[in-house]
Amino acid sequence: MSSLLIDNIGELVTNGIGADPLGVRRKVAVLVEEDRVAWIGPAAYAPAADHRIDVGGAAVLPGFVDSHAHLVFAGDRAAEFGARMAGEPYTGGGIRTTVGATRAASDDALRATVRRLRGEALRQGTTTMEIKSGYGLSVADEARSLRIAAETSSETTFLGAHVVPTEYADRPDDYVGLVCGPMLAAAAPYAKWIDVFCERGAFDVDHARAILACGQAVGLGVRLHANQLGPGPGVRLGVELGAASVDHCTHLSDADVDALAGTAHSDGFGTRTVATLLPGAEFSTRSPYPDARRLLDAGVTVALATDCNPGSSYTSSMPFCIALAVREMRMTPAEAVWAATAGGARALRRDDIGVLTPGARADLIVLDAPSYLHLAYRPGVPLIRQVIRNGVPQ
Numbered sequence: 341m342s343s344l345l346i347d348n349i350g351e352l353v354t355n356g357i358g359a360d361p362l363g364v365r366r367k368v369a370v371l372v373e374e375d376r377v378a379w380i381g382p383a384a385y386a387p388a389a390d391h392r393i394d395v396g397g398a399a400v401l402p403g404f405v406d407s408h409a410h411l412v413f414a415g416d417r418a419a420e421f422g423a424r425m426a427g428e429p430y431t432g433g434g435i436r437t438t439v440g441a442t443r444a445a446s447d448d449a450l451r452a453t454v455r456r457l458r459g460e461a462l463r464q465g466t467t468t469m470e471i472k473s474g475y476g477l478s479v480a481d482e483a484r485s486l487r488i489a490a491e492t493s494s495e496t497t498f499l500g501a502h503v504v505p506t507e508y509a510d511r512p513d514d515y516v517g518l519v520c521g522p523m524l525a526a527a528a529p530y531a532k533w534i535d536v537f538c539e540r541g542a543f544d545v546d547h548a549r550a551i552l553a554c555g556q557a558v559g560l561g562v563r564l565h566a567n568q569l570g571p572g573p574g575v576r577l578g579v580e581l582g583a584a585s586v587d588h589c590t591h592l593s594d595a596d597v598d599a600l601a602g603t604a605h606s607d608g609f610g611t612r613t614v615a616t617l618l619p620g621a622e623f624s625t626r627s628p629y630p631d632a633r634r635l636l637d638a639g640v641t642v643a644l645a646t647d648c649n650p651g652s653s654y655t656s657s658m659p660f661c662i663a664l665a666v667r668e669m670r671m672t673p674a675e676a677v678w679a680a681t682a683g684g685a686r687a688l689r690r691d692d693i694g695v696l697t698p699g700a701r702a703d704l705i706v707l708d709a710p711s712y713l714h715l716a717y718r719p720g721v722p723l724i725r726q727v728i729r730n731g732v733p734q
């Protein structure tokens with residue numbers, strides 16, 4: 341068995357049970373055996389290992405878990421962004437532009453984009469990245485989007501219900517039938533999750549419920565784009581269906597927050613349905629940010645993710661999202677780092693990632709800084725010095 345000692349860690353974020361929410365330990369070493377964390381202890385007692393990395397007092401964290409990204413697409417929408425920054429509103433209508441470009445692209449072109457963005461994210465510390473379909477919107481194009489996504493991630497999500505494509509514009513019921521029938525059948529072998537954009541202009545609550553129920557019936561877990569552009573029933577639908585995560589949560593009523601808080605974990609820690617906040621989308625659409633404090637104060641588990649997509653949030657950077665969450669959403673640096681690691685893991689119902697405790701997957705990042713605080717304190721600076729994924733230095 342091959343072993344790797346990461347030695348001379350000044351500050352280790354474990355997200356394990358400890359005095360503070362991040363379970364911070366100081367002056368420690370981490371022993372990795374194969375793809376798992378095998379031991380954590382004082383650097384002075386570090387065991388011998390086949391390989392050793394001396395990080396020189398740097399901070400080490402669990403790799404980021406980006407639980408919401410749309411990477412399978414072609415083209416970009418820079419002109420739409422430019423128009424928005426000159427005053428145009430974001431409506432989601434541009435999704436159809438990307439659908440046209442995606443359908444016209446070759447498998448290899450789509451694959452190259454997924455790999456480029458996944459590589460970009462990895463260099464910024466993301467060791468797990470969920471990938472959605474949703475720019476194909478035909479049986480063949482959704483199936484190939486997920487097939488390509490599954491080459492890169494085991495966390496794949498079928499988003500055939502992103503918008504109603506143009507050819508079904510006057511018969512949305514028929515499109516819902518297509519999504520629940522042949523499209524789901526073709527997509528499900530490559531998908532772990534099902535998602536719906538439940539929003540005015542996309543899918544209403546009855547269509548969303550029907551589609552998500554079809555996905556659940558074939559074993560897919562539920563997640564949802566909800567309450568992004570305005571108030572609505574999406575978050576409560578997610579709670580009703582036992583969703584792992586409701587994403588965006590920008591426009592919430594008291595009833596929405598209460599419903600989320602009501603999904604309290606039996607272990608007494610946080611909620612079963614996670615609120616995943618995507619501040620890159622508010623940044624790029626120049627919209628008000630979600631009220632993270634209200635959710636946290638109600639005891640709701642919060643995750644942070646990039647929403648990486650060519651329309652509303654073309655960033656693959658979790659450090660950028662952490663900095664936004666701290667500065668614009670009044671999260672503490674500790675809350676934001678937790679949400680970008682353990683929070684994302686909970687949003688994917690994973691307990692092997694997002695933590696650095698013995699037995700966890702050896703996904704970790706070494707910062708070019710002595711503390712996790714620097715992720716928000718030094719925004720825009722490339723602070724990820726090294727990434728280790730599945731025990732392997734990248």
Ligand code: NIG
Nearest residue numbers: 432435537621647649651652
């Ligand atoms: O999460 N809200 C729906 N879907 C994406 C936007 C997709 C696009 O504009 O292309 C989102 O923001």
Ligand code: FE
Nearest residue numbers: 408410565647
């Ligand atoms: Fe999204």
